[in-house]
Amino acid sequence: MTMVGALLEANARFAETFDASGIHAPRFALLTCMDGRLDPARFLDLAPGDAHVIRNAGGRADADAIRSIVVSYRLLGTREIVVVHHEDCGMMRFTNDELRDMLRADLGLDASQIDFLPFSDLDESVRVDVRMLRQCPLIPDAIPISGFVYDVSSGRLREVR
């Protein structure tokens, strides 16, 4: 079976017992990493609708995350922002130059203008992104922003200040 077929089959099983009632209004926007080991609905015990979940490589506060957060608070009513990075993140295993060299070798492309946003200090990456959001003029000062690290080996979250 193709992957598309397998996904549609898995979804058909899900839809058989799907219940759309009891959806909450979104309370907060969560910015976290795309890593497949992270299931925020489970590790934060989110009810359907509870949070807007914004995910990218690293959980970084880049321009697109800010676009999404502005839509989230201004149009869709969230009132708090939570940033979660995680232990053993793939973003700590390469540098911009290494990835740019790979893309040049593979595809003959110059990606020197792209910052892939890798980092080497996990706690500091959380602080940098929380600070970036706090300082962003598009995000009102009244919106609380907190930062965390999730441990993929224990399932535990700890706050980063």
Add this chain to the structure above:
Amino acid sequence: MTMVGALLEANARFAETFDASGIHAPRFALLTCMDGRLDPARFLDLAPGDAHVIRNAGGRADADAIRSIVVSYRLLGTREIVVVHHEDCGMMRFTNDELRDMLRADLGLDASQIDFLPFSDLDESVRVDVRMLRQCPLIPDAIPISGFVYDVSSGRLREVR
């Protein structure tokens, strides 16, 4: 209790029974919307690790999604891309000008340079983003890309061609 306290308490309950064994290697990158009604791990029956999950307002193929997808396939081994937008998406309820006017009124800011990527035709928004990824020089032609719409009222996914 503060929201941070409540999240940490919910997470402590989760971590009590957390089991990190049996994590899959990621097979594909999923690009979908931040909407809290979408729980892709459930509606695609994903096992932990199965997919990189990239989420933003609308599930749009913007520059940051492409940054994440490049990291996903080139460094972390995914081999397919799946785009999922959804019925009743908040991105169909405003225009760029309306949101820019709100930000000017609220914060005195000029956001005329930001495209918030709203859309009016749901199926077409999937086609546009699939095409954008297919045409992106940073993504090799050999990577299959498929597009879907998820129905938040039935839980059902349908392919968009």
